[in-house]
Amino acid sequence: MSEFKDRVIDIIEQVPYGKVASYGQIAVYAGVPRAARQVGWILNRSEGKLELPWWRIVNNQGRISIKGTEFNSPLLMKNLLEHENVDVNDDYTFDINAYRFRPSREQLKQWHLDDKYIETICSRFGI
DNA sequence: AACCTGACGAAGA
């Protein structure tokens, strides 16, 4: 779990300004396709402790789905995204595909994933 | 120990 967590954190740090990635996307890049839930768990538990662009990680439906803690809230997340020119609707939805982070093949290779797996990802996300 | 609950999401039915 520790290795997976390290990978998740490393990848999230690389989601650029003005872009977003889904929990499932991060899980895929970290090498465990169905661990979206763990990604959410890691973010939830690391809030306030790590310097991560946590507001750029959203659900795959294009909706802000956090509940909110003393460190964050859906509104704060919305404001941070809008500050990066991501157009978020009042109901916390937005066009995720318009802003989705699409790593290059070079970037995917950097995350120590085997070539076959990378091909699967590329075809799935159209890279 | 058993069971529940998530900042999730793909696959079936």
Added chain:
DNA sequence: TTCTTCGCCAGGT
């Protein structure tokens, strides 16, 4: 299209 199931797995009760 909407609803359920299940993978994933740490923490709480």
